[in-house]
Amino acid sequence: MSYGSPSIGPSSPPVIELRALCRQYPATPPVLALRDVDLTVRRGDHLAVVGPSGSGKSTLLAVLGLLDRPTSGSYALDGVETAGLGDGERTALRGQRIGFVFQAFHLLPHRSARENVELAEIHGGGAGRRGRSRRALAALEQVGLAHRSDFLPSRLSGGERQRVAVARALMGAPALLLCDEPTGNLDSANTEALLDLFDDLRDQGVTLLIITHDDAVSRRAMRRVRIADGVLTEERGAEVGA
Amino acid sequence: MSPPATRLRVKRYDPRDLLTEALVGILTRPLRAALTTLGTVLGITTLVITLGVAATAADQITTRFDAMTATTVSVSAPPPHPGSTDLPLLDWDGPDQVRPLAGVTAAAALAEAPVGHDLPVRASAVADPTLAGASIPVVAATAGLPAAVRGTVTAGRFFDAGMVARHDRVAVLGDQAAALLGIGDLSQAPAVFIAGQPFTVIGILGGISGEQFLAATVILPPTTAHDRFAFGTPGRVLITTALGAAGQVAAQAPTALAPGRSTELTVVAPPSLERARKGVAGDTNALFLVLGLVSLVVGAVGIANVTLVTVVERTGEIGLRRALGAARRHIAYQFLLESTGVGLVGGVIGASLGVIGVVSVSAAHRWTPVLDARLALAAPVAGALVGLAAGVYPALRAARREPVEALRSGL
Numbered sequence: 266m267s268y269g270s271p272s273i274g275p276s277s278p279p280v281i282e283l284r285a286l287c288r289q290y291p292a293t294p295p296v297l298a299l300r301d302v303d304l305t306v307r308r309g310d311h312l313a314v315v316g317p318s319g320s321g322k323s324t325l326l327a328v329l330g331l332l333d334r335p336t337s338g339s340y341a342l343d344g345v346e347t348a349g350l351g352d353g354e355r356t357a358l359r360g361q362r363i364g365f366v367f368q369a370f371h372l373l374p375h376r377s378a379r380e381n382v383e384l385a386e387i388h389g390g391g392a393g394r395r396g397r398s399r400r401a402l403a404a405l406e407q408v409g410l411a412h413r414s415d416f417l418p419s420r421l422s423g424g425e426r427q428r429v430a431v432a433r434a435l436m437g438a439p440a441l442l443l444c445d446e447p448t449g450n451l452d453s454a455n456t457e458a459l460l461d462l463f464d465d466l467r468d469q470g471v472t473l474l475i476i477t478h479d480d481a482v483s484r485r486a487m488r489r490v491r492i493a494d495g496v497l498t499e500e501r502g503a504e505v506g507a
Numbered sequence: 508m509s510p511p512a513t514r515l516r517v518k519r520y521d522p523r524d525l526l527t528e529a530l531v532g533i534l535t536r537p538l539r540a541a542l543t544t545l546g547t548v549l550g551i552t553t554l555v556i557t558l559g560v561a562a563t564a565a566d567q568i569t570t571r572f573d574a575m576t577a578t579t580v581s582v583s584a585p586p587p588h589p590g591s592t593d594l595p596l597l598d599w600d601g602p603d604q605v606r607p608l609a610g611v612t613a614a615a616a617l618a619e620a621p622v623g624h625d626l627p628v629r630a631s632a633v634a635d636p637t638l639a640g641a642s643i644p645v646v647a648a649t650a651g652l653p654a655a656v657r658g659t660v661t662a663g664r665f666f667d668a669g670m671v672a673r674h675d676r677v678a679v680l681g682d683q684a685a686a687l688l689g690i691g692d693l694s695q696a697p698a699v700f701i702a703g704q705p706f707t708v709i710g711i712l713g714g715i716s717g718e719q720f721l722a723a724t725v726i727l728p729p730t731t732a733h734d735r736f737a738f739g740t741p742g743r744v745l746i747t748t749a750l751g752a753a754g755q756v757a758a759q760a761p762t763a764l765a766p767g768r769s770t771e772l773t774v775v776a777p778p779s780l781e782r783a784r785k786g787v788a789g790d791t792n793a794l795f796l797v798l799g800l801v802s803l804v805v806g807a808v809g810i811a812n813v814t815l816v817t818v819v820e821r822t823g824e825i826g827l828r829r830a831l832g833a834a835r836r837h838i839a840y841q842f843l844l845e846s847t848g849v850g851l852v853g854g855v856i857g858a859s860l861g862v863i864g865v866v867s868v869s870a871a872h873r874w875t876p877v878l879d880a881r882l883a884l885a886a887p888v889a890g891a892l893v894g895l896a897a898g899v900y901p902a903l904r905a906a907r908r909e910p911v912e913a914l915r916s917g918l
Contacts, residue, residue, distance in 0.1 A: 323911075327911045330830065332829075332830065332909075332910045332911045332914075333911055345515070350515070352834075352835070353515075353516070353517050353834060354515040354516075356517050356829070356832055356833070356834050356835075357515045357516050357517045357518065357832065358515055359830065359832055360517070360518060360831060360832015360833070361515075361832065363830075365830045365831070367827075367914060369823070371823060371824075371826075371827045371914070373824060373827075374535075375531065375535040376531070384827075384828075384831060385831050385832075387520075387521070387524045387528070387831075388518060388520075388828055388831040388832040388833035388837065389518060389831050389832025389833075390518065390832070393521070394521060394523065394524070433831075
């Protein structure tokens with residue numbers, strides 16, 4: 266699995282580019298979940314979005330993951346402007362460029378770790394059936410779980426399950442790993458192990474965007490963005506509002 | 508940097524992957540899948556049994572109609588009371604009396620050996636211990652017997668009226684009797700010894716389709732049998748009729764044979780067509796067909812219901828698949844294939860049970876089971892179609908689930 270040779274910094278190409286992005290939910294009065302959000306995430310970035318519940322984190326995740334459409338503004342993912350895309354194109358883009366990691370792992374309970382990882386290629390990515398199981402094993406290797414490839418999720422620990430989910434997200438070398446509270450169901454030891462894994466991945470050039478409310482998680486990130494009442498603020502550096 | 512937009516096509520759901528995913532989807536909940544198939548199984552079973560029994564019974568009508576029983580009438584006289592002075596009810600000229608009746612194609616009179624007469628039959632005058640157990644009855648019959656029982660003389664000839672008139676000491680063997688006695692070649696004019704008296708075997712009668720017992724008998728001319736073994740008057744007159752004439756002949760024959768005392772005769776005639784049809788109608792009742800269709804509908808509703816529950820349960824899985832890049836239609840295909848699979852399994856089981864049912868019903872009625880092979884093949888297809896139809900609504904519901912809300916619930 267190759268992510269090219271990342272040149273991290275302001276010069277590397279943007280993976281996420283949000284410009285004046287708004288998401289409004291119809292209600293009386295209308296709820297503005299995201300207000301004029303500007304954000305640039307470059308290749309190889311490790312970015313944490315922190316904020317209390319109800320701050321708009323979930324909405325941001327849904328928009329970034331192409332699971333929801335913004336009301337206004339522009340969102341370019343890996344150089345592709347998503348505003349004018351149809352449902353099918355958004356689905357294809359999601360399947361090819363984004364790897365998801367969820368708080369509740371979302372592993373199919375009756376499938377082995379390897380089969381769960383293979384699921385990513387069944388629906389997304391460009392590869393066919395040939396060599397799929399080899400690629401799945403490689404992804405499990407990457408998260409240090411090759412020896413558990415035939416285990417059912419029920420026989421894995423929480424930390425191991427989340428690493429299987431990460432392996433699944435890594436299938437097809439996505440441009441972006443989108444993690445929604447990845448440590449929410451883990452104890453501190455497993456959280457630490459997962460964050461070490463994220464560091465490794467970042468070193469390999471994987472772009473990480475982690476949505477969390479856990480300070481321990483966000484402290485390990487390169488960049489930290491705070492969201493409150495739908496407004497994004499970069500905590501250090503000057504990436505926001507470019 | 509930006510890849511061409513034409514590459515943004517949803518990945519094709521490889522049919523093999525789709526099949527695997529659907530199969531696993533069914534098999535991970537085996538008990539539920541089994542219970543879900545039950546309705547389809549019942550429906551298909553009922554349909555196959557109803558249609559199969561109908562076909563079997565319909566064929567039964569034609570078989571009965573075609574069969575020799577439909578054209579055979581047998582008139583028998585009760586054995587005379589000892590010491591009775593009444594004239595016998597049947598006489599050897601009985602066949603001549605019924606032959607003028609419309610519809611009669613052949614007739615013969617038949618007498619069995621008088622009670623109390625033991626007539627051992629041997630192929631040679633020397634007692635052969637190996638044949639000790641074989642007991643071959645002796646009967647007397649008129650010259651028209653081969654036609655009356657639809658037999659064919661496989662070797663030699665049957666005795667004719669002249670031989671009967673001359674009281675010739677000739678015998679015709681039923682084919683089984685000939686085999687028992689070891690007589691096959693008639694060129695040497697072999698003899699059989701009945702109670703020690705020799706008779707020349709002039710023919711072998713085979714292929715008897717009515718009165719099967721005659722195949723294992725020695726048949727003598729009535730005159731000869733009367734002379735030698737005190738055979739009396741015939742006990743039965745066998746009549747072969749034209750197709751459809753059996754009922755009428757059965758009504759007229761007793762009068763022709765024994766005018767004035769016809770009621771004392773017993774007539775065995777084939778069951779009338781109306782009665783056969785009535786018996787069949789009970790089995791092919793349209794009610795069963797309706798019942799089968801109703802259970803099929805119930806089966807479909809069951810599949811739809813369970814699939815709907817499954818869709819709700821698997822909300823998280825749907826969300827995950829969508830997040831991984833599955834299009835809405837892929838989700839729909841998968842649920843559709845799962846419900847179709849459940850219906851197909853129900854159809855296969857139902858068809859099997861139905862075939863077993865048809866065979867059982869046939870066995871109970873001593874019928875030949877008749878089943879259109881296309882019915883046995885169409886039944887599983889019907890089950891699959893039921894599953895397909897039942898899956899449409901749940902599949903659409905599944906496809907319409909928004910991935911965001913779907914992901915909020917766990918797996």
